Every structure is written in structure tokens, then in C-alpha cells.
Amino acid sequence: MSLVLFSIGNPGPSNRHSAGHLMLKLLLDNYASSVKQLLPKSTYSITSNTDNSLIFIKSNTYMNESAKAWTKIMANEKLPNDSIVIILYDDFENDIPSVKLSKFKKNESHNGVKNLMGGMQNETRFQIFKLGIGIGPKPAQASRDTMSSWVLSPFTMDQKQAIMTQSFDLCLYYLQQIAETGGEIGDVGKFDAKVKKMWKRQQNGGN
Numbered sequence: 054m055s056l057v058l059f060s061i062g063n064p065g066p067s068n069r070h071s072a073g074h075l076m077l078k079l080l081l082d083n084y085a086s087s088v089k090q091l092l093p094k095s096t097y098s099i100t101s102n103t104d105n106s107l108i109f110i111k112s113n114t115y116m117n118e119s120a121k122a123w124t125k126i127m128a129n130e131k132l133p134n135d136s137i138v139i140i141l142y143d144d145f146e147n148d149i150p151s152v153k154l155s156k157f158k159k160n161e162s163h164n165g166v167k168n169l170m171g172g173m174q175n176e177t178r179f180q181i182f183k184l185g186i187g188i189g190p191k192p193a194q195a196s197r198d199t200m201s202s203w204v205l206s207p208f209t210m211d212q213k214q215a216i217m218t219q220s221f222d223l224c225l226y227y228l229q230q231i232a233e234t235g236g237e238i239g240d241v242g243k244f245d246a247k248v249k250k251m252w253k254r255q256q257n258g259g260n
Contacts, residue, residue: 054236055133056228057108057179059126060141061119061165063205070116070204072186072216073141077111079221080228097122099130108132116165120172136179137236139228142166144185145204149212150219151187152227154245180236184227186220226252 058080062071081088084102091098091111101108112122126132142165147153157174161167166183173181188208192199208216230248231238238244 054232055106055108055136056232057110057132057136057138058141058228059110059112059123059138061112061116061122061169062143063116064113066207068205068207069145069188070143072143072188074111075213075216076141076186076221076224077109079217080225081109083221083225094125094129096125099126105133108136117168119165119169123169123172132179134178135236137231138173138179138181139231140166140169140181140183141224142183142185143188143204145188145191145200147185147187148189149187150215150223152220152223153183153185153187154227154231154241154248155183155185156241157181157183180238182231182238182241184224186216186224223252226255 058077060073060077062074067075081091081100084107087102088107088109089100091100091109093113096112096114098111098113099109110122110126112119114122132138142163144151144153145163157166157170161170188204192203195203227248230244230251234244
């Protein structure tokens with residue numbers, strides 16, 4: 054089984070909308086001893102560890118064109134058929150430092166995820182999940198224009214530090230739990246709740 058970590062976001066300066074890319078970089082740094090640097094291939098960049106059990110892919114397209122990167126990946130790469138694909142993205146519905154595992158929804162509110170779903174929803178070779186990196190709290194009663202400006206704004210120093218420490222640790226814990234299942238996750242909502250409960254217990258010293 055291979056875990057394919059696929060981050061989506063905008064190219065350019067780091068901001069809330071590129072939280073998925075930030076998390077991918079943190080994970081790459083964590084596994085630096087066993088993986089090489091990302092190899093750029095126009096619409097995406099890719100690398101893996103020595104036994105191909107971890108594959109890291111970064112979309113180089115704009116968020117709303119994420120499906121273009123996936124289409125190129127499918128045309129150019131031979132991902133193992135037993136892969137679990139984890140989409141790393143900025144989750145504006147949840148606050149820092151939360152992390153949430155889920156599947157595609159019928160009515161996705163995140164434009165990047167919605168675009169990607171159009172290119173992945175008929176994919177049957179892999180299990181595909183979303184791992185949302187909380188970037189909230191979002192502005193209260195925000196309009197479409199307000200939200201657009203907000204997701205493109207930079208994190209404060211404290212917010213970025215929380216993502217680089219607390220969100221990262223939790224994200225890594227999720228990936229470890231997913232790997233331990235061997236792909237037998239079952240009900241995703243129940244699995245997500247179970248991981249959160251286990252994580253909270255661990256943070257409280259096992260109590």
C-alpha cells in the first residue's frame with residue numbers, strides 16, 4: 054500500500070489558501086532522510102521515498118485548476134493501484150489547529166476541491182480522501198468578496214507557528230493511523246472521530 058499525499062493551492066507567496074502546500078513541505082522535511090526533493094514537472098512536482106510507500110505530489114496549478122494537475126499525473130505517472138490518495142488542502146470551515154479526514158461531498162464549498170472532484174470522482178483504482186488543514190476562524194458573516202480576500206491573506210506569526218507545530222503533529226498522527234489500517238478505514242466519519250479521540254487522550258497523557 055502507498056500513501057499519496059497530494060497538496061493543492063495557488064502558486065506564489067504563502068497564504069491561507071496554500072496551507073496544503075505548507076503541510077506537504079513540513080511532511081517532506083519530516084521524511085527528509087528517506088525522500089528526495091520534489092521534482093518539478095510543469096503542472097505538478099513529485100517525489101517518493103525509497104520503497105514508494107510514501108509519494109508526495111504538489112499541484113503547480115492555480116487552486117481552481119487543480120484537476121489539470123491530476124490529469125497530468127494520471128497521464129505521466131504509474132501510481133500503485135493500492136494507493137490511498139490524501140488531498141491536503143486549506144479547510145476554512147475549521148479552525149487552526151484542527152485537521153479533518155473526509156471524502157468528497159455532493160456539494161463542495163471549496164472551489165479547489167470542487168474542481169478536483171470533477172477530475173477524480175470516477176477514479177476507481179485508488180481510495181481518495183481529503184485531509185483538511187483548518188485555517189479559521191473565518192470572518193463572521195463574510196461575503197464572497199470578503200472570503201476571497203481572507204483566504205489569500207497571510208497567516209499571523211502565531212497562526213503559522215500553530216500550523217507548523219500543532220497541526221503538523223496532528224496531521225502526522227492521522228497519516229500514521231491511516232497507514233496502520235492498511236487501507237481498511239471503513240466509515241470515514243467514525244474513523245475521523247476515533248483518531249481525534251485517540252489524539253486527545255495521547256495529549257492528556259493517556260487519560
